[in-house]
Amino acid sequence: MRKDTPMRGIILKKIQLPKLIDDLIKRHKVYAPIEKDGITCYDEIRSSSQVTPNFQSKLSSKDVLFPKCEILFSYQLKGKDIKLEDPQPKEETTVLMGIPPCEARAFTRIDKAFSGDFEDSSYLRRRENTIIIGKACEHPQQTCFCTSVGDGPFGKEGVDLLLQDLGSRYLLEAVSAKGEKLIKELHDYDNATHEDLQDAQQIANAAKESIKTQLMxxxxxxxxxTMFDDPIWNTIYLKCAGCGVCTYLCPTCYCFDIVDEASGSKGKRVRVWDSCQFSLFTLQGSGENPRPTGKARMRQRIMHKFEYFPKNFDTLACVGCGRCIRECPVNLDIRNILKMISIK
Ligand code: SF4
Ligand code: SF4
Known part of the structure; x- marks a missing residue:
């Protein structure tokens, strides 16, 4: 048993991880990567046995905090009165487990967009009640370029705790006050030693060095x-199919549409994800479309992530997760676009 002293990390034997997850499920709502309908994605789990090997997920965890489709409110007309209903679930602590560090960082980007002059209360309420347990990437994928956009495969920005695979054991390290609080709930585990932390640092260094893409x-x-009218936009969009997969999978993209659905005296206002890569995204009621071409839409995607967002929030809106590269049906690689811009 660990001593009752202030601590920031515990060590788990490999066989103890399922028990830790099952203990968390007894106390909290827990989301983790699972296989569902033939695809790996994040969802609420009832047992540690549902979690995918090494927490792998094709889809990002963005929709746990920012659902693809969400009722903002519903209403019912009663004579001259309107009864509004807030469908938000009761506030309860949710643990989001196993997300890679780049995705945790992505939530810090969405935080900025949703907590500015206009606060997005439904996102912020979920965010406040969520504890994020990141899972360090000991073996980054060939498409990862997180080190070029500000952090690394063991980055701690945005996580409350970080789970690190040390080969023979796991290190679970608290990073924030929320993480400290959660780790105090976990008994029966040993405190991490200086040697454990050193081992973790070595594995983190090796993981960082294994990322070969270095963008300037x-x-x-x-x-x-200075590049709004640059000729590079004339070609880089050409093979884009406008499917929007890159933006739907991107953990930092947060565009949405609002739809009102009414039936008789009842109705609801629904928020759904949208994509700047769709031709209808900016179509106005008058028929005017300020971004009528694939060229304009691709330029918008890049400009928003690397110029407009940094101008507003002092940080890039890309965390280098590589999802848009892995899943683009026509192999359009954002790293190549960034290389073309960097040599301009
Ligand atoms: S995933 Fe590829 S083809 Fe689809 S919109 Fe994005 S860049 Fe274009
Ligand atoms: S690599 Fe692609 S999917 Fe990942 S954050 Fe950057 S733009 Fe989004």
């Missing part, structure tokens, strides 16, 4: 300011 993105915001 310093000053990209300033460069893009």
């Amino acid at each position: 993105l310093q000053g990209i915001e300033e460069k893009l300011k």
